[in-house]
Amino acid sequence: MASHHSTSCPVVTPCAACKILRRKCADSCTFAPHFPPDEPSKFIMAHRVFGASNIMKFIQELPESQRADAVSSMVYEANARIRDPVYGSAGAIFQLQNQVNELQAQLAKAQAEVFNIQSQHAALFCIETGRSFQTSSQQSFDGFITSSDESFESSDPSLYIDQDSLWDTIWA
Numbered sequence: 001m002a003s004h005h006s007t008s009c010p011v012v013t014p015c016a017a018c019k020i021l022r023r024k025c026a027d028s029c030t031f032a033p034h035f036p037p038d039e040p041s042k043f044i045m046a047h048r049v050f051g052a053s054n055i056m057k058f059i060q061e062l063p064e065s066q067r068a069d070a071v072s073s074m075v076y077e078a079n080a081r082i083r084d085p086v087y088g089s090a091g092a093i094f095q096l097q098n099q100v101n102e103l104q105a106q107l108a109k110a111q112a113e114v115f116n117i118q119s120q121h122a123a124l125f126c127i128e129t130g131r132s133f134q135t136s137s138q139q140s141f142d143g144f145i146t147s148s149d150e151s152f153e154s155s156d157p158s159l160y161i162d163q164d165s166l167w168d169t170i171w172a
């Protein structure tokens with residue numbers, strides 16, 4: 001094979017794409033830099049979802065510097081589509097968005113609890129030292145309740161101060 005130019009060009013294994021498409025892998029093969037022969041599954045997956053001609057088109061429309069990332073994302077998307085034929089990679093995005101929302105709600109709740117405890121400490125400190133409780137704390141506390149929707153109300157009521165009368169005098 002290719003013995004007529006064996007000195008300048010040793011026999012090269014075709015890239016994964018050309019091997020699977022059963023075509024000759026030229027030196028200028030568009031696929032070769034992105035689909036090495038030792039990772040055939042990358043091309044098999046992408047080819048199944050996008051088709052070789054579309055992959056070729058996508059690669060050729062991009063500058064060299066962006067081709068590797070484009071191929072990586074196409075392989076990722078293809079894998080996701082094969083794993084999840086209904087939602088594909090969008091399924092992973094939705095799942096992660098839900099996780100972010102849940103964690104943000106947990107964070108807001110934890111922040112409300114921290115604020116609550118800090119306020120109790122500040123109030124107790126004012127009582128112990130005989131100082132009047134600062135109105136600025138009251139205002140920011142009110143603002144916090146309105147800005148954090150339900151998370152404050154749903155927090156553990158045991159975090160509130162035990163003596164109701166004391167609580168009333170502080171917050172009245």
Ligand SMILES: [Zn+2]
Nearest residue numbers: 015018025029
């Ligand atoms: Zn090739």
